[in-house]
Amino acid sequence: MTSVDRYLEAATRTNTRRGYRSAIRHFEEVWGGFLPATADAVARYLADHAESLALNTLRLRLAALSQWHLEQGFPDPTKASVVRKVLKGIGELHPAREQQARPLQIEELARLDDWLAARIQESANHDEQAARRRATRDRALILLGFWRAFRGDELNRLRVEHIQVIPGEGMTLYLPRTKTDHSARGSEFKVPALSRLCPVDAYLDWISLTQLTEGPVFRRINRWGAVGDEALHPNSLIPLLRKRFVEAGLAMPEHYSGHSLRRGFASWANANHWDVKSLMDYVGWKDMKSALRYIERPDAFGRERIERALAQT
Structure with a gap:
């Protein structure tokens, strides 16, 4: 070449x-x-x-x-x-309705996180290295993917040397290329440390367990618990997520995909009264149409508004 x-x-x-x-x-x-x-x-x-x-x-x-x-x-x-x-x-x-991934709700995220935390503790107690590493990796991947509203390929392209952490405050992640970065200047993302469901603590747990100093953050782990050198395959993310959703007892796991984390955060932010401009700036959307496609309205059928009006009449 x-x-x-x-x-x-x-x-x-x-x-x-x-x-x-x-x-x-x-x-x-x-x-x-x-x-x-x-x-x-x-x-x-x-x-x-x-x-x-x-x-x-x-x-x-x-x-x-x-x-x-x-x-x-x-x-x-x-x-x-x-x-x-x-x-x-x-x-x-042959008009086709666009299939959208089911958003991961905050309650489901909490349930999933509790299950992964319990799995990490259980595998540590029984010295099950492969299970402990997979659960620690998946917990960091899911929490970081949700709170940063990352696409699946962005999670796969995160590198340890491009991440800076201030424990208790937050972390800064740099991606040399994103889908909307047509000029290839790279993008920087901030992630806060949280009192619960914390992506920073989950990331530090993963790095501490594996002692990674460079290369891809999220990697394949073999049956003996050895961490590979290459990033997770792009096609492995959806099966990984659905497997964890099944194990944690979440309903309809087949409706989730890599976009469920991104849509979940967008819907959570909308339900908590983020204005669209703030949401676009945080996620990195360039146009309004992209943002609105990801937002799951809290009252999707308009039931609450109609019921309030009926009560007044």
Whole structure:
């Protein structure tokens, strides 16, 4: 790989590259398409998967095909009128409601934290190193993910050397790159120390237990309790969270995902009367629409407001 290729690859997020490679394989190996593709072939590919794939997934496949053609110096067939019209028609005939992750409520967070704390103590008493390390890691990951409203990939990219802690006060985390940091200047996040459900104490417990001094914060742990060198795989976060939710007895664990921590904090902040501007500044949202998508209204059905009005009449 030349230095130019290396920098071009760095310009695209790892998750995006992985998704694009998967989309190209699906087009060629699963569907049997040929590259470079014609506009008619791309339109037929969309039509053949209109009922089996979500509209957003089809858009991702188009983006991958577009990127491949541009990188290889071929005309982009995805911009053709026939492709755009087929995609619009799919949206009309197969509208799909956007699936949103269930937000983790503060009561559920407390229940989960109590269970993890008990598991940590129990495994320490029985000298179960692997179980103790996993529970300590997961407790820090969940509390930090909730109170900082991090995305899953942001949690995976946290590094020990980029975190500064003032015990009893808070911690500062630096991420060289975030989803909205298009200029690649890096972003700094503040996390307060709390009287309960404290992400700072949970992080310090994890670092103290593992003696990590650099590298990824949250890592794979093998069956014998050895901590790996690499960060958790991006696809492992949702199964990890759901497993802990099941163990702690939370209802409908299959409805949770990596966004449940982020949505949970946004809903908690909204219920505690944070104004949208303060919430956007804290989380790092750049536009109002992004913020409102994550907020779970306390009175989602309007029942309380209507009941109050009925009582007055």
